[in-house]
Amino acid sequence: MRVPASVGSGADIVAVTRAWPGRPRDGGGVTIEGRDQRGRLRAGSVGPDGAVTLLPYGVDPRLPGLAGLVGLEGRPAAARAPGLPAELVVHRAGRRAVVRTAEGYTKVLRPGAAVAVAAATRTGELLAGRAGLATPGLVRTDDDSITSSVLPGRPVHELSESVAWSRIWQTWAQAWIRLQRGRPEDSAELPRHADLDEARVVRGWLDRTRAVGLLPLEWEHRGAALARRLEEQHGHEQLVPAHRDLHDLQLLWDGSRLGVLDLDTVCLAAAELDPVNLAVHADLRRAQGVWSPAAAAVVEHAALCVVGAVGSGGVDDLRAGRLRTDRLRTAELATVVRLVCVYSFRPRWRDVVLEWAQGRWHEATDR
Numbered sequence: 001m002r003v004p005a006s007v008g009s010g011a012d013i014v015a016v017t018r019a020w021p022g023r024p025r026d027g028g029g030v031t032i033e034g035r036d037q038r039g040r041l042r043a044g045s046v047g048p049d050g051a052v053t054l055l056p057y058g059v060d061p062r063l064p065g066l067a068g069l070v071g072l073e074g075r076p077a078a079a080r081a082p083g084l085p086a087e088l089v090v091h092r093a094g095r096r097a098v099v100r101t102a103e104g105y106t107k108v109l110r111p112g113a114a115v116a117v118a119a120a121t122r123t124g125e126l127l128a129g130r131a132g133l134a135t136p137g138l139v140r141t142d143d144d145s146i147t148s149s150v151l152p153g154r155p156v157h158e159l160s161e162s163v164a165w166s167r168i169w170q171t172w173a174q175a176w177i178r179l180q181r182g183r184p185e186d187s188a189e190l191p192r193h194a195d196l197d198e199a200r201v202v203r204g205w206l207d208r209t210r211a212v213g214l215l216p217l218e219w220e221h222r223g224a225a226l227a228r229r230l231e232e233q234h235g236h237e238q239l240v241p242a243h244r245d246l247h248d249l250q251l252l253w254d255g256s257r258l259g260v261l262d263l264d265t266v267c268l269a270a271a272e273l274d275p276v277n278l279a280v281h282a283d284l285r286r287a288q289g290v291w292s293p294a295a296a297a298v299v300e301h302a303a304l305c306v307v308g309a310v311g312s313g314g315v316d317d318l319r320a321g322r323l324r325t326d327r328l329r330t331a332e333l334a335t336v337v338r339l340v341c342v343y344s345f346r347p348r349w350r351d352v353v354l355e356w357a358q359g360r361w362h363e364a365t366d367r
Contacts, residue, residue, distance in 0.1 A: 002214070003030055005347040007046060009054040014042045019345035020092060021208035022047075028211055030345060031093045043091035048212070055093055062094040065144045066108045069099045103139050104149040111144045117264045118146045124263025127186055127241050131179035134252075134259035151259045153252035157285070160295035164253065169302035171258045172251065173309075180240040180271060180310045187241045193269040195237050199230035202334055205341035214344040216354070222361065223337040229330050237327075240310060242269035247281040248299070271310045276331040279303035280360075284339060287356035288349065329364055336360050 003019045014034040022029040022045055029047040036042050036057075044054035058070030070086050089105075090098035097108040109117060118141040125135040136148035156168055206223040209215040215223075243250065244265040252259040282299035285291040291299075307328065336357050343353035 003032070003345050003347050003350075004046065006034070007032060007044070007052045007054070009044065009052045012036050012042070012054055014044070014054060016347055019046075019347075020095075021212065021345070023094070024211075030212060031095075033091055033093075041088045041091055043093040043097075045093060055091075058088055060091070060093060060097065062110055063097055063108050063144070064111065066091075066097050066099070069101060069106060069108065101147070103147050104136065106145050106147040108145045114141055114144050114146050120264040120266060121146065121148075123190065124243075124266035127179060127182055127266060128260050128263060130182060130186065131175045133175050133179070134254070134257050135263060136259075136261065151252055151261065153254035153257075153259055155249055156251045156253050156258075157248040157290070159253060160285075160291040164255070165295060166298055168253050168258065169298050173302040173305045175258060176274065176306045177309045180242070180274075180306070182241050187268060190241065191267045192239065193242070193244055193267040193273075194239065195230045195234040195270060198270070198273070198334060199227040199234075202227045202230065202337055205338055209341040209344050215341065219337065219340050219357075222333075223341075226330065226334050226337050230334060233327065233330065237270040238310075239268040240271045242267055242271075242274045244269055244273065246274040246278050248278070248285065270327070270331070272307055272328055272331045275303035275306040276328060277335050280332055280335040280339070283360065284353065284356060288352060333361065333364055336364075 004016060006013055006015050008014070014032070014036045016032045016034040018034070019030045019032045022031050029045055031043065031045045033041065033043050040057045042054055042057060043060065044052065046052055058066060060066050066088075070088050086102075087100040088097060089100055090096070095110075099106045099108065107114075107117070118138060121138060125138075128135050134151060134153075136151045138146060139149055140147040159165060159168065162168070202223055206215065206220060206227070210220060243260070243263065244267050245262065250261045252261070279300045282291065282296040282303070286293050286296035339353060340357045343349045
């Protein structure tokens with residue numbers, strides 16, 4: 001199947017902006033998110049047979065806490081303060097939602113899931129704060145939601161033409177070196193995400209994308225080869241504190257301080273995982289036309305500075321902002337494979353990302 005650019009159910013038409021693999025126990029297909037003709041964020045699913053199911057605005061049977069935050073027609077729920085409407089900003093059907101409220105941002109999860117997320121977030125905030133990074137503060141937690149304060153600043157994703165661009169990335173590199181060199185006792189309880197775990201992530205994306213017919217055959221083969229390479233190099237990784245999902249949309253700049261979001265994924269991972277993921281995303285932003293080549297190069301250089309300062313492989317064979325050592329190349333290509341899978345579910349960018357990934361793959365493997 002191909003993720004449609006828009007779907008309809010009854011009188012509603014939703015322009016699809018994001019999609020994810022559906023769960024096998026729910027019949028597979030894809031889950032979708034987009035705006036309806038009234039501008040409301042809607043979630044739903046498209047089955048393997050093309051059947052569309054749209055959830056009512058602000059309602060999700062698997063996320064019972066959501067309806068209490070968002071009024072059915074986009075008005076604030078009764079418990080909200082007058083003049084401060086709750087706004088649904090993320091809704092992945094059956095998995096999670098994010099609502100902007102008077103307190104900040106509330107992440108709504110399945111019942112019972114919030115306790116572990118809150119604990120991981122606190123650990124991540126401790127590590128990031130000691131590295132000099134701003135983080136949202138946890139305002140409130142309960143069984144199925146966590147609420148964090150608003151982190152000041154603008155997403156760095158939007159700031160590539162700012163005169164502060166180089167300063168932003170120098171600040172990030174210095175902070176990330178401190179984060180990855182943090183005190184061992186602060187990260188002793190972090191979960192491990194070693195090369196075998198990264199191989200499982202790659203295989204999981206391959207399986208889910210293949211299951212709905214979205215993965216070109218050549219990328220199935222490439223992804224499988226990358227997973228095997230990760231498995232073969234397991235045991236030689238240098239594990240350090242890592243975000244594990246670091247990209248430009250996770251970082252905010254308020255003019256003097258850098259902040260980082262979504263720290264519930266923090267773990268001990270290979271030293272190259274975060275900076276390489278960031279560097280590859282920077283090149284993707286260039287390909288998408290979001291950043292200039294010069295702006296992307298600044299980010300790639302900052303990422304490589306972190307690798308050189310923290311990573312055990314060194315950067316002797318780096319040039320022109322590209323990744324050269326075997327471990328770095330493997331991390332680079334694993335990120336490319338994951339992005340091919342992720343963007344296969346996003347109609348607007350699917351073809352652009354496939355073209356970019358093809359070029360990036362040949363460039364890396366021809367070195």
